[in-house]
Amino acid sequence: MPKSSYAEFDFTSADLARLRFAFSPLSEAVASLRTLRDPGRHALHLPWIRAVRPRLAGLDLRLLCALVPLGPYIADFLTPPPAGPLPDVTAELELVAAADPDEAAREAARVPGADAPPVREFLADPAAGVARAAAELRLYWDTALDPFWPQIRGLFESEVLRRARQxxxxxxxxxxxxxxxxxxxxxxxxxVRTRAWRRSGPLDGDGMILVPSVFHWPDTTVMAEPYQPMLVYPAPGVATVWSHETVPTTDALSALIGRTRARILVALTEAATTSILARRLSMAPGAISQHLKVLHESGLVIRNRSGREVFYERSPVGHTLCGVP
Known part of the structure; x- marks a missing residue:
């Protein structure tokens, strides 16, 4: 297999009609396992790595790590394509636990290091192996990802809204x-350039799911047959997930609307929720909400609802005040 190959997908009008965005808790969890084992390549995530490693002491993740090696291929049954736009880790874990044992065994047999004891045990009893993998993934999610999911989800919600508009x-x-x-x-x-496999041909009306990611950074990955085709790409702004952003404002803007409201307005480089802004600016969500209300009533921001979330962004007047043409 060459170092770089390509997966190619021919779209029809039916495929474009079924193109959608989603994000996947389990896809992030599985990708993060590689981040933990290769921190030098993922220095961007060092704050998360330092926080999580002590929490993992005592967890038995041998099978999970064997099925998710550092090479280009992993067992795909661990990352089922998200079924809807609102992610539900419990529903995704149920899909993993219900994976077809024969298909899971075929995938496990293809991972690098398939002769390792955990994989050999998996192949000897794939049904039990699937159940064990799902259980390990649940423990890993609860320990390593769940405490950080709100800030990761906030980035994804903003990205999905922006891309849908684009x-x-x-x-x-x-x-x-x-x-x-x-x-x-x-x-x-x-x-799509990929290290894992080659593919060329039509989608046959299946469409594709586009999935932004934090832990796949800086790479892309694709999944296709026998699953719903899925393209995972790094979400812009990954670095902001682990660090609070310093937002510069001009003295004139601060004098006009107040320093705090000026910081909020300048921070709205793209649509964001109250919780996203609160994390970005290290402020209480209630305080952010009050200032956004004033900025909205003043015509400097506009708001749009997406499901249960409300996203704020600068109005044309707000852009002008921030020096954006």
Missing amino acids: LTRDGAGAMFNDLHPNITWHDGRLR
Whole structure:
């Protein structure tokens, strides 16, 4: 297998109609296992690594780590494509536990190091192995990801809203070509550079799920047959998940609307919820909400609802005050 290969997908109008965004707690959990074992390649996540490693002492994750090696391929049954736009880790874990044992065994047999004792035990009894893998993944999620999920989810919600608007405004080609250097779109064909496998052909009306990620950074990954085709790409702004952003403001803007409201307005470089802004600015959500209410009533921000969340962004007047044409 060459160092870089390509997966190519030919889209029809039916596939474009079934193109959707989602994000996956389990996809993040599985990708984070690699981050823990190769921190030098993922220095961006060192704050999370330092916080999580002591929590993992005593957990038995031998099978999970064997099924998720550092090479280009993992057992795909651990990362089922998200079924809907609102992620539910319990529902995803149920899908893992219900994975077809024969398919799971075929995938486990392909991972590098398949002769390791945990994988050999898995292959000897795939049904029991699937149950054990799901149980280990539940423990790992509760310990390593669940405490940090709100800040990760906030980044994803903002990214999905932005990309959905870009898709509506500019079309699929412009949106795909803006996702990542590994991803290109030309004349109805999506091409993704991958280290794992080659693929070329139509989607056959199955569409595709686009999944932003924190822990896949800086890479992309794809999944296809026998699963719903899925493209995972690094979400912009990954570094802000672990650090609070210092937001510079001008003296003139601070004098006009107040320093705190000026910081909030400048921080709205893209649509964000109250909780996202609270984490970014190290402020209480209640205080952020009060200032956003004033900024909204003043015509400096606009708000849009997406499901249960309300996203705020600058109005044209707000852009002008921040010096954005």
